[in-house]
Amino acid sequence: MAATIESSPLTLRIVAECPVTKARVCDLILPHCTVNTPVFMPVGTQGTLKGITVDQLEDLGCQICLGNTYHLGMRPGPDLIEKANDLHGFMNWKRNLLTDSGGFQMVSLVELSEVTEEGVKFKSPYDGKEILLSPEKSISIQNSLGSDIMMQLDDVVSSTVTGPRVEEAMHRSVRWLDRCIAANKNPHKQNLFAIIQGGLNSKLRKACLDEMTKRDVPGFAIGGLSGGEEKDDFWRMVTLSTDHLPREKPRYLMGVGYAVDLVVCVALGCDMFDCVFPTRTARFGSALVPWGSLQVKQKQYAKDFQPIDPDCQCPTCKRHSRAYLHALFKSDTAAMHHVTIHNISYQLTLMRSVRQSIMEGRFPEFIQSFMKRMFPSRDQYPSWTVDALASVNITLQ
Amino acid sequence: MAGGRMQLELSRVVQGRSRLGVLKGLGRTGQHSLEVPGCLLYTHFGTVPHLTQDTLHTLRNLPSVTQVTLSNIAEHQEVLEEFKDGFRKFAGLHDTVVYCSLHDPATLCPTGYTTNKTVSVWGSGGRIELTVAKFMALQKTVQPDWYQSMADGETWQNSTSRKRVRKSVDRTLAHLDECLLVHQKSQELDGVEVFGVVEGGDILEERVRSARETAKRPVAGFCLDGLQTASMDQRLRTQLITAVNKELPEDKPRLLQGVGRPDEVLACVEAGVDLFESFFPFQVTERGCALCFSFDISPDPERAVLELSEEKDAAGDTKQNGDLNHDDQTQMTSFEINLKDKRYQDDFRPLVEGCGCYCCKNHQRAYLHHLLVTNELLAGVLLMIHNTSHYHGFFSALREALAKDKLDLLKTRIFNPLNFTDATKTGMKDGLCASRPHTG
Numbered sequence: 001m002a003a004t005i006e007s008s009p010l011t012l013r014i015v016a017e018c019p020v021t022k023a024r025v026c027d028l029i030l031p032h033c034t035v036n037t038p039v040f041m042p043v044g045t046q047g048t049l050k051g052i053t054v055d056q057l058e059d060l061g062c063q064i065c066l067g068n069t070y071h072l073g074m075r076p077g078p079d080l081i082e083k084a085n086d087l088h089g090f091m092n093w094k095r096n097l098l099t100d101s102g103g104f105q106m107v108s109l110v111e112l113s114e115v116t117e118e119g120v121k122f123k124s125p126y127d128g129k130e131i132l133l134s135p136e137k138s139i140s141i142q143n144s145l146g147s148d149i150m151m152q153l154d155d156v157v158s159s160t161v162t163g164p165r166v167e168e169a170m171h172r173s174v175r176w177l178d179r180c181i182a183a184n185k186n187p188h189k190q191n192l193f194a195i196i197q198g199g200l201n202s203k204l205r206k207a208c209l210d211e212m213t214k215r216d217v218p219g220f221a222i223g224g225l226s227g228g229e230e231k232d233d234f235w236r237m238v239t240l241s242t243d244h245l246p247r248e249k250p251r252y253l254m255g256v257g258y259a260v261d262l263v264v265c266v267a268l269g270c271d272m273f274d275c276v277f278p279t280r281t282a283r284f285g286s287a288l289v290p291w292g293s294l295q296v297k298q299k300q301y302a303k304d305f306q307p308i309d310p311d312c313q314c315p316t317c318k319r320h321s322r323a324y325l326h327a328l329f330k331s332d333t334a335a336m337h338h339v340t341i342h343n344i345s346y347q348l349t350l351m352r353s354v355r356q357s358i359m360e361g362r363f364p365e366f367i368q369s370f371m372k373r374m375f376p377s378r379d380q381y382p383s384w385t386v387d388a389l390a391s392v393n394i395t396l397q
Numbered sequence: 398m399a400g401g402r403m404q405l406e407l408s409r410v411v412q413g414r415s416r417l418g419v420l421k422g423l424g425r426t427g428q429h430s431l432e433v434p435g436c437l438l439y440t441h442f443g444t445v446p447h448l449t450q451d452t453l454h455t456l457r458n459l460p461s462v463t464q465v466t467l468s469n470i471a472e473h474q475e476v477l478e479e480f481k482d483g484f485r486k487f488a489g490l491h492d493t494v495v496y497c498s499l500h501d502p503a504t505l506c507p508t509g510y511t512t513n514k515t516v517s518v519w520g521s522g523g524r525i526e527l528t529v530a531k532f533m534a535l536q537k538t539v540q541p542d543w544y545q546s547m548a549d550g551e552t553w554q555n556s557t558s559r560k561r562v563r564k565s566v567d568r569t570l571a572h573l574d575e576c577l578l579v580h581q582k583s584q585e586l587d588g589v590e591v592f593g594v595v596e597g598g599d600i601l602e603e604r605v606r607s608a609r610e611t612a613k614r615p616v617a618g619f620c621l622d623g624l625q626t627a628s629m630d631q632r633l634r635t636q637l638i639t640a641v642n643k644e645l646p647e648d649k650p651r652l653l654q655g656v657g658r659p660d661e662v663l664a665c666v667e668a669g670v671d672l673f674e675s676f677f678p679f680q681v682t683e684r685g686c687a688l689c690f691s692f693d694i695s696p697d698p699e700r701a702v703l704e705l706s707e708e709k710d711a712a713g714d715t716k717q718n719g720d721l722n723h724d725d726q727t728q729m730t731s732f733e734i735n736l737k738d739k740r741y742q743d744d745f746r747p748l749v750e751g752c753g754c755y756c757c758k759n760h761q762r763a764y765l766h767h768l769l770v771t772n773e774l775l776a777g778v779l780l781m782i783h784n785t786s787h788y789h790g791f792f793s794a795l796r797e798a799l800a801k802d803k804l805d806l807l808k809t810r811i812f813n814p815l816n817f818t819d820a821t822k823t824g825m826k827d828g829l830c831a832s833r834p835h836t837g
Contacts (some may be wrong), residue, residue: 047767051774054759056451076767080743084763092759303479315451319489323480324443327473330521331442333777337449 010191010218016359021392022269025358030148032096035063037271040347047091051337070102078144086146099147101138103156135179143185152180154195159229166199173197174211195223200233209244219250226255231384242269282339288346290373301326314345401588402427403617414669417799423494429461434666436675437462442469443488447777455755462494466501472520483540497541502655503676529575543590545620547572552598553628562598566607569596590617608644618650625655635668642669678784685769686733687748688787692794694803741766754786
């Protein structure tokens with residue numbers, strides 16, 4: 001192929017930077033549309049967002065959501081999705097898609113997975129056959145899925161694991177990154193992100209950062225966190241990572257979705273987030289609100305005729321009361337959809353408010369009032385949030 | 398008169414029995430109307446199954462009458478009483494007429510719990526016993542625009558004795574009289590319509606007796622109960638309904654409960670029924686199937702020939718019309734395709750070519766197949782949208798057929814066991830192979 005000036009499938013425009021914290025507002029220009037960051041990306045694991053149509057998702061203002069390589073690679077499989085004009089065509093989602101590599105599921109969902117230099121060996125839960133997910137295979141599937149952002153296959157180790165395994169996984173992830181880059185058939189249409197590993201060890205993280213930032217990838221994810229580790233360790237690794245990631249490339253913090261975590265990690269310099277929590281918890285009747293969460297199925301809401309959040313503008317809150325939803329959970333699955341829509345709206349609206357406040361130079365004030373609303377009193381603020389925000393010049397009042 | 402301004406305006410009566418017209422004067426202010434023959438909008442507690450208002454309103458031409466049932470509502474009586482403003486407002490319903498029935502037509506209740514003074518409904522927490530007093534208290538709380546009076550319809554089982562059938566007729570009349578008494582004294586129910594319920598099991602004399610007696614009462618219309626799909630074959634049903642309708646005033650509507658299959662609907666319209674409950678699309682959805690029978694009555698001889706010679710294996714995993722196991726309402730009919738079937742794995746066509754619903758405009762069979770195989774919630778949403786749309790399309794075609802004397806053509810569509818979706822005008826070959834995988 002002759003060398004030409006190729007248009008990059010990703011352009012990051014930094015729109016505003018908070019003078020106090022490490023927060024930024026960006027426009028992430030991707031093949032299907034522009035994504036405004038900081039952004040929360042809902043997770044549509046199997047090519048669908050649990051009961052929500054693509055129109056409803058679009059109407060909520062979602063610009064990018066996730067699909068899952070492991071699940072979709074199993075069912076319906078990459079060949080069928082290719083025939084359907086890739087995952088966008090299959091789902092009929094016209095905006096952006098991000099697919100993860102399948103690595104996390106391999107380790108967290110599947111029995112007897114064995115990691116070697118080659119890849120991850122495991123037994124398919126559907127027919128018991130042995131499958132090898134290698135960097136090449138993962139990228140091949142993701143190429144078929146046609147996502148706008150693909151994730152490298154990383155050697156995933158639980159954040160609670162210590163010892164030589166962590167270092168081994170970090171080095172291997174670097175080698176797998178190179179293999180993924182080489183295997184990407186569509187570098188002009190699909191963006192491959194690296195995933196920084198290194199567990200909770202600063203030295204290893206730094207080493208990983210040094211190595212991976214040498215590769216010319218369009219974006220970086222911070223991986224290996226959000227897996228049950230202490231929050232004190234968590235935030236330190238996040239901020240270490242953003243300190244050493246290039247300013248002009250997006251930073252994706254994987255698996256982070258609780259409101260407090262989102263706000264703090266934006267302050268620490270992250271741009272993109274994903275988490276199954278908001279959509280999963282919705283199906284259990286748990287509605288996310290600025291003061292925490294509201295368990296709609298609980299008896300106390302049976303006669304509560306207010307909407308979930310009187311200030312919320314989502315379709316659910318504009319039309320239905322807590323009491324109606326409480327009762328509907330006994331009659332129809334649509335109750336789950338109502339709460340799912342509300343929760344996605346909550347997350348997206350939160351990010352929009354964060355973005356607005358950064359652009360208007362009042363992010364520090366936003367953080368203060370956000371925390372005040374979320375917690376009954378100052379001494380209930382989790383200590384890690386106090387420390388993390390202090391590290392970026394915010395003293396919580 | 399117990400009620401308000403409901404009025405049936407018939408424009409045609411075909412062959413002395415099938416009626417075409419409009420039911421007018423519906424709702425508190427009388428501004429709504431419903432074309433007949435027609436169906437009501439089936440809901441669980443005010444929600445069309447699986448759908449939020451956004452997904453519901455992708456459907457055009459929704460029936461103007463929403464059906465709610467006491468089996469969903471009874472357990473929430475206290476909440477509604479505290480709310481005070483009626484069910485429609487509580488549920489955040491759009492501008493619609495609310496009709497309150499006793500039972501959910503999609504579920505058969507356990508039998509043996511009815512007494513002389515009570516009937517029972519089953520909510521999520523178990524059985525709730527209703528006296529007329531409690532029944533009417535519920536109506537005052539729900540504040541529907543129209544409701545059926547309390548009835549004992551527990552005659553649908555084959556083993557029901559003559560004595561039991563007679564009892565159901567007597568009790569139902571007694572309940573009706575008591576309901577009307579309370580109704581007339583209740584200011585909250587001013588302007589609300591009441592339907593009497595005709596019982597009688599499968600015994601002709603009892604049916605006639607029930608109809609005659611009910612017709613004497615000041616009701617706005619009639620529910621025909623105990624004729625559910627599971628209870629008897631269509632021949633008997635037609636016979637009984639015909640006899641019943643002879644006793645009922647022509648200018649009042651007749652609502653048949655518990656019958657929804659297109660072939661049965663057609664036969665019952667021919668017997669003089671005006672209104673049906675639309676639970677059938679829900680049942681089809683719950684078994685992962687999509688309605689795709691043709692109700693096209695535009696004359697196209699070429700297409701008619703092609704359809705008759707459609708592949709037999711298109712209906713391979715369905716039962717033939719008329720062979721339906723009466724005891725199992727969950728069994729697939731020949732009006733639908735089973736999207737879980739492997740043959741749809743790479744079928745990139747819409748569920749029904751030419752269907753304008755949200756599902757068919759945006760998604761393909763292969764995607765629905767995937768959603769079903771992976772147990773995804775969206776399957777129910779999309780199928781409910783399509784099945785509801787298709788079913789209403791059928792009723793629309795039915796009315797058109799009555800208007801244009803094309804009922805026979807519609808009958809060949811509906812009663813043809815190899816009935817499948819039409820070929821598109823350009824894709825005739827594909828239409829023939831309705832079952833073959835078609836890669837895009």
